[in-house]
Amino acid sequence: MRQVAVGLLFLSLVGSASAGWAQRRGVSADSAAIIRKPTKLSRQERRELERRAAEAEKQRAAAPVLSAKDKEVSEALFVDGVKYVTLEDYPKALD
Structure with a gap:
């Protein structure tokens, strides 16, 4: 009886591990094309990105120089x- 129970448990575990679970699914051709397809930005979006980059550069440059x-x-x-x-x-951390 015990061997039967162990056998059924083993079969249920092995049966649930199908190929979909054990192997990584490949990327479909449609999604791969979408991923690789470069997107064109509008003029307004490019200007906004340039403005943000310039602003970030100013913030990095404005970092205080410490002695x-x-x-x-x-x-x-x-x-x-x-x-x-x-x-x-710990005692100092409580203060």
């Missing part, structure tokens, strides 16, 4: 924050 002392203080505060987050210093 060595400011950089050291910033790194120390970051390390202390990481210690508190990981609860290495």
Whole structure:
């Protein structure tokens, strides 16, 4: 009886693992064409993308330049924050 139950369990598990589950399905030709097909942007969309890129570049360029002392203080505060987050210093983290 036990062997029959184990056999049925095995068959049900093997039967549920069909080829669709075991193998990755290939990309159909239609979806592959859609993926590879380049899209043309309108003039307005291109200008908007250029404006956003320029704005992002300005923000990167406007990042403050820290002195060595400011950089050291910033790194120390970051390390202390990481210690508190990981609860290495639990009593101080509660304060």
